[in-house]
Amino acid sequence: MNVAYPAAQFDSDIAAIAGFADLLRTGFENPEGIVGTILFSIPEYPDQRFIVRCTDELLIERDDLERATDTQVIIPVATIHRIFNEFKVLDWRDPAIIGTITFTGNLALANHLAKSCIRPSxxxxxxxxxxxxxxxxxxxxxxxxxxxxxxxxxxxxxxxxxxxxxxxxxxxxxxxxxxDWSIDRLADCYRDAVVRVRSATQRQTMAEFVAELKAFEANPYDEMxxxxxxxxxxxxxxxxxxxxxxxxxxxxxxxxxxxxxxxxxxxxxxxxxxxxxxxxxxxxxxxxxxxxxxxxxxxxxxxxxxxxxxxxxxxxxxxxxxxxxxxxxxxxxxxxxxxxxxxxxxxxxxxxxxxxxxxxxxxxxxxxxxxxx
CATH class of the missing domain: 2.60.120.650 (Cupin)
Known part of the structure; x- marks a missing residue:
């Protein structure tokens, strides 16, 4: 089972943005019936914004872009090019990728759609x-x-x-x-080491992460x-x-x-x-x-x-x-x-x-x- 490989590169940024929308559409699956809308914005090309709508298939919409959406994603055009260059090895946990993107709104939708961007070798x-x-x-x-x-x-x-x-x-x-290891010892030994990058604005050191972990232990929640x-x-x-x-x-x-x-x-x-x-x-x-x-x-x-x-x-x-x-x-x-x-x-x-x-x-x-x- 596979989906078609995307182009490795494009002649222009505009073509890459259009290709990115098509990449999302062709890689999309939705057996669980997830619904919602996501606005994608490219800072260098504000007129190239588009909305994707999750239904049985993924619909790309380019009109009425001022309406409210469930999720908003800001992604630089350089990151879009990199997705195409690296789709066979792309890892969303890579700080060089996730660290350039800004997410707001329903993050579960963003996580669901991210899976559509990759292809196997x-x-x-x-x-x-x-x-x-x-x-x-x-x-x-x-x-x-x-x-x-x-x-x-x-x-x-x-x-x-x-x-x-x-x-x-x-x-x-x-x-x-x-x-001999504990989370306190980890925080003491690797206090300033960066252990997680969540987005362009969210980076956590070991000390910060251990503090979050302890806060969760004190007040756990189920939504993950x-x-x-x-x-x-x-x-x-x-x-x-x-x-x-x-x-x-x-x-x-x-x-x-x-x-x-x-x-x-x-x-x-x-x-x-x-x-x-x-x-x-x-x-x-x-x-x-x-x-x-x-x-x-x-x-x-x-x-x-x-x-x-x-x-x-x-x-x-x-x-x-x-x-x-x-x-x-x-x-x-x-x-x-x-x-x-x-x-x-x-x-x-x-x-x-x-x-x-x-x-x-x-x-x-x-x-x-x-x-x-």
Missing amino acids: NWTMARFRKAARIHAAKGYRHLTEVDYLHQPTQRQILEVMEESRPVIVTGLEPTPPCE IEGFVKPYTEGANLPEEMFDNFGPLFFDPEDFAPPQLWLGSVPTHIPTSSLHRDPLTGFLQQVIGRKRLELYSADQAELLYPMKSYNNYQPCWFKPDAPNYEIFPKAQVANSLSVTLNPGELLVQPAGWFHQVYAVDSPNMSVSYFWRY
Whole structure:
């Protein structure tokens, strides 16, 4: 399943803006029936504003632009060009992208529409097809428990990846060990390190983020919007200041994509990461608290309703935490493998496994690394 690749570049800014509107339209899906309007403004070209209306399809409207809309997005034309240049690898958590855009109004609509802008590479789609073949041949959809490896060799890890089989590694920890870390120690050690960028006007240091986390712990709320309203870093880039203490435990650092930080507090019934799959093998090091992952084999893709627009990872429309079998009936026969990850343990999750993640304890911290190959 795929949508057509957009043009890589345009002859003019005006053409790029028109292309951006078309990119949103062709990548749009709406099985949940979300409705609303979003006004897109380009500061350099105020006369090129347009409104998108979410219905069964995405409608682009260029008249009556002064009317009220549910969401307002201000995006520079340079960022629009960058979206086209990088659509196969675009990550909305990248400060160089999200840090240039301003959002107001209904942020859930903006988050929903952002998914329409990306497209998978042929390489990524081939990786998912390969994983599905292996998982079907090995009957992974019927797995009921994950294997443990104590202080394995790098050769053993490579064998696990070749078999596309998830395992939990024990007996290896960062220095200092995980039991010595707390959110207060993080704030003391990395006070001024930037841990999250939400928009052009919102950047948080570790000290600021820990303060928000503590405020949430004192007065929790249930409404969570990925990328905006969530006391969780959601895989933001691990600050360089933290590399020495939380670097990879296997292979060379150059063998991995930039590490990601998963730090925060989310109610146990709300997933910290919604159901999705990655085209690269992931190494998830649990540092503070426990996490629970629900894993689904790659050969169950059609049962989980994966989104057609994706790149670095492929989200699913189906939500195991709030299943709607009227809209997603095939999901009723999907089988998951439940895995609990304790502090000091490392999950090796080969490419293609669908997974949804929950925090068993709060606060919670993990660091993840993706094997480049």
